Amino acid sequence: MIEVNNLTKKFGEFYSIQNVDLQINKGEVFGFLGPNGAGKSTTIRHLMGFLQPTEGRCFIKGLDCRQSTAEIQKFIGYLPGEIAFIDKMTGQQFIKFIAQMRGLNDLTRAHELMQYFELNATGLIKKMSKGMKQKVGLVCAFMHNPEIVILDEPTSGLDPLMQTKFIEFILAEKEKGTTIFMSSHMIEEIEKTCDRVGIINAGKIVATETIADLKKRKSKKFLIEFHNGQELSRFLEEPFKIEQIGPTKAIVKVQGNVQTLLPTLANYQIIDLDVISQSLEDIFMHYYEKGGTES
Numbered sequence: 001m002i003e004v005n006n007l008t009k010k011f012g013e014f015y016s017i018q019n020v021d022l023q024i025n026k027g028e029v030f031g032f033l034g035p036n037g038a039g040k041s042t043t044i045r046h047l048m049g050f051l052q053p054t055e056g057r058c059f060i061k062g063l064d065c066r067q068s069t070a071e072i073q074k075f076i077g078y079l080p081g082e083i084a085f086i087d088k089m090t091g092q093q094f095i096k097f098i099a100q101m102r103g104l105n106d107l108t109r110a111h112e113l114m115q116y117f118e119l120n121a122t123g124l125i126k127k128m129s130k131g132m133k134q135k136v137g138l139v140c141a142f143m144h145n146p147e148i149v150i151l152d153e154p155t156s157g158l159d160p161l162m163q164t165k166f167i168e169f170i171l172a173e174k175e176k177g178t179t180i181f182m183s184s185h186m187i188e189e190i191e192k193t194c195d196r197v198g199i200i201n202a203g204k205i206v207a208t209e210t211i212a213d214l215k216k217r218k219s220k221k222f223l224i225e226f227h228n229g230q231e232l233s234r235f236l237e238e239p240f241k242i243e244q245i246g247p248t249k250a251i252v253k254v255q256g257n258v259q260t261l262l263p264t265l266a267n268y269q270i271i272d273l274d275v276i277s278q279s280l281e282d283i284f285m286h287y288y289e290k291g292g293t294e295s
């Protein structure tokens, strides 16, 4: 549905993105992650046809994003990172204006969305909070029931309750078969909604993985307190990743099946055992660090 081939953009001598390759399948929810300035918005702006690539091309439903921009915009929904609103309009007027530009007469879905996101759009946009403006943007992105939606940081500015509602909303859209490409800094929303993620760092894709695979790689850490130092010394000889953190305490890192550790522990006198689960956030952090490869 969405294909990015070897996309490269130079601003002067600076590579904003370099050799970016991505494929997003029909009905997939794809998360695009990366630290600030990594190149997410630049990639998205190419998908919207706003930028001329220095090298490479991107396609939506087989149409070249730069050459068929108007045609593509008819069937996609888009939420920009920073929305340029017409400040003198009320939220409702703006939504109606965008609907008219799309040739959309039926505003039933727009009203449903306003209700769902608890948006009172009667006020002037210039007087709206960031979160309210974001909701106006979301209504505009989804009101024509697009089959493909591109969202640049959709929950930025939304409060935690709305972030949760957004997650439920995306899951319902996924159920309908909508293809969604969204950039985000919110690991929780990515974990709960996405099938796959692409991670970009310093303009280059450093990983493309399914959420299921990332979750499998989560490791568990066990904080163990032994009865005495001798017990700990004996345990240090075991073939595990063990880090001693005190005279009788150690942390053991286990990836995958914990069954390998449990029978061994039965041979030791243990006072206390705590489990520290690695979060998906910890896994992402490896990619976010400089160099961008997982350790």
Ligand SMILES: Nc1ncnc2c1ncn2[C@@H]1O[C@H](COP(=O)(O)OP(=O)(O)OP(=O)(O)O)[C@@H](O)[C@H]1O
Pocket: 011, 015, 016, 017, 034, 035, 036, 037, 038, 039, 040, 041, 042, 043, 081
């Ligand atoms: N028009 C431009 N002219 C010059 N440099 C630009 C331009 N647009 C983007 N850049 C640079 O390209 C890099 C990538 O920016 P981009 O906005 O794509 O990052 P991002 O991943 O969306 O970041 P954030 O998470 O902070 O929104 C940054 O270093 C930015 O300064």
